[in-house]
Each structure stands twice: as structure tokens, then as C-alpha cells.
Amino acid sequence: xxxxxxxxxxxxxxxxxxxxxxxxxxxxxxxxxxxxxxxxxxxxxxxxxxxxxxxxxxxxxxxxxxxxxxxxxxxxxxxxxxxxxxxxxxxxxxxxxxxxxxxxxxxxxxxxxxxxxxxxxxxxxxxxxxxxxxxxxxxxxxxxxxxxxxxxxxxxxxxxxxxxxxxxxxxxxxxxxxxxxxxxxxxxxxxxxxxxxxxxxxxxxxxxxxxxxxxxxxxxxxxxxxxxxxxxxxxxxxxxxxxxxxxxxxxxxxxxxxxxxxxxxxxxxxxxxxxxxxxxxxxxxxxxxxxxxxxxxxxxxxxxxxxxxxxxxxxxxxxxxx
Numbered sequence: 398x399x400x401x402x403x404x405x406x407x408x409x410x411x412x413x414x415x416x417x418x419x420x421x422x423x424x425x426x427x428x429x430x431x432x433x434x435x436x437x438x439x440x441x442x443x444x445x446x447x448x449x450x451x452x453x454x455x456x457x458x459x460x461x462x463x464x465x466x467x468x469x470x471x472x473x474x475x476x477x478x479x480x481x482x483x484x485x486x487x488x489x490x491x492x493x494x495x496x497x498x499x500x501x502x503x504x505x506x507x508x509x510x511x512x513x514x515x516x517x518x519x520x521x522x523x524x525x526x527x528x529x530x531x532x533x534x535x536x537x538x539x540x541x542x543x544x545x546x547x548x549x550x551x552x553x554x555x556x557x558x559x560x561x562x563x564x565x566x567x568x569x570x571x572x573x574x575x576x577x578x579x580x581x582x583x584x585x586x587x588x589x590x591x592x593x594x595x596x597x598x599x600x601x602x603x604x605x606x607x608x609x610x611x612x613x614x615x616x617x618x619x620x621x622x623x624x625x626x627x628x629x630x631x632x633x634x635x636x637x638x639x640x641x642x643x644x645x646x647x648x649x650x651x652x653x654x655x656x657x658x659x660x661x662x663x664x665x666x667x668x669x670x671x672x673x674x675x676x677x678x679x680x681x682x683x684x685x686x687x688x689x690x691x692x693x694x695x696x697x698x699x700x701x702x703x704x705x706x707x708x709x710x711x712x713x714x715x716x717x718x719x
Contacts, residue, residue: 398424398425398427398493398496398497399639400489400490400493400635400636400639403424403434403489403492403493404489406422406424406434407434407442419435419436419437419438419443419445420435420436421433421434421435421436421443421445422434422435424492424496425496425500427500428496428499428500429500429501429502429503430446430447430499430500430502430505430508431446431447431448432444432445432446432447432495432496432499432500433445433446433447434492435476437478441478441479441480441482442478442479442482442485442488443476443477443478443479444476444477444488444491444492444495444512445474445475445476445477446474446475446476446508446509446512447473447474448473448474448475448505448509449473449505450473452473452505452506452509453470454468454475454506454509454510454513456468456475456513459516459517459520461480461520461523462480462481462523462524463479463480463481463484463523463524464477464478464479464480464484464516464519464520464523465477465478465480466513466516475509475512475513477491477512477516479523481523483660484523484660486659486660487519487522487523487649487658487659487660488523490635490645490659491515491519493639494515494519494644494645494646495511495512495515497642498511498515499511499512518646519646521653522646522649522650522653522658522659523658524658530664531655531665533668536627536665536668537586537587537588537617537670538567538584538586539567539568539627539655540586540617540627540630540668540670541584541585541586541615541617542565542567542568542574542584542586543627543630543631543634544615544630544672545574545575545582545584545613545615545675546561546562546565546575546630546634547630547633547634547637548675549561549564549575550562550634550637550638551637553637553641553643554641555641555642555643558637558638558641558642558643559643559644559647562638562643562644562647562648562651563647564576564577565651567584568651568652568654568655569651569654570654572598572600572601572603573601573610579608579609580608580609580610580611580681581605581608581609581610581611582610582611582612582613583601583602583610583611583612583613583680584613584615585612585613585614585615586614586615586616586617587614587615587616587617587706588616588617588618589616589617589618589673589674592705592706592707593703593704593705593706594614594703594704594706595701595702595703595704596687596688596700596701596702596703596704597701598699598700598701599688599689599690599693599697599698599699599700600689600690601689602680602685602687602688602689603689603690603691604680604681604689604691608681609679609681610679610680610681611677611678611679611680611681611714612677612678612680613675613676613677613678614675614676614677614678614706615672615675616672616673616674616675616676617670617671617672617673618670618671618673619668619669619670620669620670620671621667621669623671624669624670624671625669625670625671626665626666626667626668626669627662627665627668628659628662628663628665628666631648631652631659631662634648635648671719672719673718673719674716674717674718674719675716675717675719676706676709676713676715676716676717677713677714677715677716678709678712678713678714679712679714680712682712685712686704686708686709687704688700688702
């Protein structure tokens with residue numbers, strides 16, 4: 398099932414009375430568990446799982462501000478209700494994630510526990526964590542990292558998608574933006590017209606023992622017509638992740654580290670960019686021009702300097718134009 402299919406289902410509801418005014422539609426004939434999307438008497442969207450009458454579970458109702466988990470023992474129904482229509486997109490992501498997890502299972506105990514587990518795994522993402530606004534440079538930096546993440550996800554499959562998602566560490570304020578088993582990648586985003594990038598510490602270009610270190614420079618231009626936003630990049634990432642049955646919560650948890658949700662990030666939709674090119678450099682080489690822990694006196698700390706990219710052609714590994 399694709400996200401567009403689910404959206405159409407919400408738009409073409411058939412009446413199927415449950416109780417107290419609920420209207421519901423089975424999510425898919427391919428789903429073995431009795432899983433339904435529904436609306437209650439007030440029009441709030443729900444996800445309903447019917448259980449066989451011989452199954453009994455112990456579940457304490459959980460009523461959060463945006464999301465509610467309930468168990469109706471008489472009807473044998475587990476219900477997740479969205480209390481805030483501003484979170485419809487995220488609720489659809491939750492539904493699809495759960496659908497793919499349980500659709501082929503016949504054991505009611507398993508798929509009931511999986512639905513409950515998914516509620517608690519996703520519930521935190523339904524909070525408004527939007528705090529202070531990102532600066533212009535922070536917006537560009539996040540845009541560059543998300544662009545690179547999508548380039549990786551574009552080449553992923555079901556075996557590698559979660560590994561790629563877990564490699565993105567920029568929002569965790571780690572030394573490098575992407576951390577893999579064999580190498581680290583530092584992403585720097587700059588205006589296409591600028592000839593330098595900013596290095597913010599003596600650790601940023603410091604090579605780890607027995608691992609490669611690469612510098613990926615993303616050059617972009619502001620374009621309010623053809624450009625895309627951070628939100629657009631995130632939605633594209635979710636398409637790649639769903640296609641390969643990846644874990645969307647990894648992405649949302651990473652965004653939460655900088656106070657962003659899929660809803661709050663729309664605050665930046667007026668910042669739109671077009672990537673002109675990316676250049677990948679091998680900055681793990683001994684003679685790469687940099688100031689780092691291994692080549693400065695220990696008395697010097699908290700470095701912040703500019704690095705001219707026009708002088709780095711000898712260290713170039715790859716250049717792409719878009």
C-alpha cells in the first residue's frame with residue numbers, strides 16, 4: 398500500500414457502523430488482522446484493530462494531548478485516535494508503518510502487542526516540540542544534510558535503509574554528520590557564489606583511527622519558484638523509506654533532536670533552495686589543508702576557521718552537477 402492509496406481511502410469512506418457513531422473502512426483485503434481506519438462521531442480519525450473474542454489483553458488507556466490509545470473489552474477493539482487534525486500526515490505514516498508490520502501475521506497476541514508497542518514508539522512524535530527558530534545558516538545546513546541523506550536513500554534497499562538512517566548523526570551534535578562503519582562524512586552547505594566553507598571546531602576534520610574521512614560540500618542557490626524546502630526533502634525521504642520498508646521513527650527521532658516534527662518544519666517552507674552541485678573530498682589524507690587536534694598545539698582549542706574550496710582540487714573524489 399502506498400501513502401496515496403491511504404489518502405484516497407480517507408476521502409472515500411463507506412459507512413460501516415460500529416458503535417457510538419463510528420464509521421470505518423477495512424484498510425486492505427491483503428491485511429490478515431482486522432485493521433480498519435475510522436472516524437468517530439466528532440470526525441476525529443482513528444485506527445481500529447478488532448481482536449478475536451477468545452483473546453483478552455491487559456491494556457491501560459493512555460490519553461495524550463494529540464493521540465489516544467483505548468481498549469474496548471466488550472467489543473474487543475484496540476483504538477488509536479488522533480486528537481489534532483494538524484497531525485494527519487504523521488498519523489498516516491503511523492498507520493502505514495503498523496500495516497506493514499502486522500499485515501501478514503495470524504497470531505492475535507502478536508499483532509495486538511505490536512500495535513500497542515507502535516503507539517508508544519510513535520506517541521512522542523505527536524508533540525509540538527518546535528522551540529526557537531533555526532537561523533538562516535542552520536536552515537541551509539539542515540537542508541544540505543537532508544539532501545545528502547536522500548541521495549543515500551535513493552540507492553538503498555530493504556537491507557540497507559535503516560543503516561543509512563542511523564548513520565545520519567548531524568542533529569545529534571556529533572563530530573561528523575554521517576557515521577558509517579568504514580568512514581565518516583562531514584557535510585558542508587554553502588551558497589554557490591561563496592568560495593569557502595566554515596569549519597566550526599578542531600575535531601570536525603579529525604580522522605578517526607582506521608576509518609576514512611570525507612568532506613562533502615553542497616552548493617545551492619535560493620529559488621522560490623523551482624526550489625524545494627526542508628519539508629519537501631523530508632517527505633521525499635519518507636517515500637524512499639516506505640518503499641524499502643524502513644523504520645520511519647529513526648528519521649523522526651533524529652529530527653526531534655533539533656526540536657522539529659514533520660508539522661513544525663513547515664514553518665520553514667518559505668526557504669527554498671536548488672542544489673547546483675556537490676563535491677566530495679578525501680580529507681583523511683595526511684596533507685589535506687586543515688587545522689585539527691592532530692596537527693595543532695594542545696593549548697589551542699575551540700577553533701573556527703574558513704576553508705577555501707577552490708584550492709582543494711587535488712583531493713577531489715567526485716563532483717556532481719544537478
